[in-house]
Amino acid sequence: MAVYTHVSAEALSALLARYDVGALVSAKGIAEGVENSNYLVDTTAGRFILTLYEKRVDGGDLPFFLALLDHLAAKGLPVPPAIKDRQGAAIQTLEGRPACLIQFLPGVSLSSPTPTQARAAGDALGRLHAAAADFPLTRPNTMGSHTWQPLLERCGRRLDEIAPGLHDDLADAVAKLSVAWPAGLDRSLIHADLFPDNVLMLGNEITGLIDFYFACTDLRLYDLAIMHTAWCFDAQGRTFDAAIGDALIEGYGRHFPLNDDERLAFNDLAVGACIRFALSRAWDWLNTPADALVTRKDPLAYMRRLAHYDPRLLTRVKL
Known part of the structure; x- marks a missing residue:
């Protein structure tokens, strides 16, 4: 918002x-x-x-x-x-x-969720996917993997104004993941942006799932990977909490237990989520009007997350 x-x-x-x-x-x-x-x-x-x-x-x-x-x-x-x-x-x-x-829905968004709250959020995502299974409409992912290279090119070398080396590291990551992207998994309607600030809670109870304006048809597990990158780290992307990640997957698994292929693909999906949000945040960082009442999100926080999932992809930018 x-x-x-x-x-x-x-x-x-x-x-x-x-x-x-x-x-x-x-x-x-x-x-x-x-x-x-x-x-x-x-x-x-x-x-x-x-x-x-x-x-x-x-x-x-x-x-x-x-x-x-x-x-x-x-x-x-x-x-x-x-x-x-x-x-x-x-x-x-x-x-x-x-x-x-x-x-209006009651509740607050959490900046530091507990494993119990993360488990409830993972469960809510599973319920969302189950409830949407018979939704008759579809929509392409306008921020899907096919859009990352064009967005990288639109940002261009201005990315290095954010941090030296950011352009080339992101270019390498996009190129490598375009080969490794696990496109053969189950597809469904996904939220595609279920960050902690899009989940409202009172205590440990989910009271609201909001901001569906990236909802689309894409890989179902990609939705969980996006949550994993958003929920398991502090705001700067420096500290990873494995217990939060385990709780998200456990809660989601009540509805859609991960099979072997999904577990194998999960890290690449998380890398993709990091690329997607690093790029969109970078675009907003470079193009947000000066007079807009808006909190810009730091794209480097997602580069730090990317380094967690695959440190080989960062060789230039200093985090």
């Missing part, structure tokens, strides 16, 4: 008037995240999230995302479906952007 597009109180009040959600009391921009503009909105009837979809989210994909949330909510998953206005419309236009008013 972030704020790139600023919304006036007058425009927000006019939007809320289309709904049966009460009158505007307050709205506050949410700085965390990097993808869309988000506001915490309080009205006389309750609390909501307003999301304005920025350039990385194609407005044409919104019906897919919203249908997925409705599907998962109907299966009992703790996800936040968009609220429909009096005309039955979920997708609006606000300040020139597609926008949705979304149900």
Whole structure:
């Protein structure tokens, strides 16, 4: 979550008037995240999230995302479906952007999860994959392995402004993984971004799975590998906690036990997740507008994770 597009109180009040959600009391921009503009909105009837979809989210994909949330909510998953206005419309236009008013879910995101909490998160991912098994729509992964080389080229040598040697190390990693990518595993609908800040918890209970705007059809186990890279390290990517990783896999295995081929491929999938997020963070680092209310994510934190999974891939950049 972030704020790139600023919304006036007058425009927000006019939007809320289309709904049966009460009158505007307050709205506050949410700085965390990097993808869309988000506001915490309080009205006389309750609390909501307003999301304005920025350039990385194609407005044409919104019906897919919203249908997925409705599907998962109907299966009992703790996800936040968009609220429909009096005309039955979920997708609006606000300040020139597609926008949705979304149900608020209680809970907090954890910066230092325990193994018990990680086990619950892994279990939630397994339940998500099981619930999505009969979801009828598909969507290609717009940040999948086929996109990494083009994104590397768009970043170009400016990567070395972040750290000397970053371009060449990432270029080598992309080239090597393009040969080793384990494409023959089971495919399914995946979240593709289930970081700790996209999981809401109260104590050890999962109360919300949020931010589905990278959801797509890809390797099912890749989703777990993304979680592994996100949950098992401190924010800087310097400290690895094996107990967290074991708990994630154990929780997920309640629904989808890993077979021998999946265990063999898991490290390469984690390397791929590190490449994907190092590249996207680097692009955002180099291109985020100076006046955006947004917390930029350090791409080197994912290069440090990459060094954990395969230290042979880092020979130039100093971490």
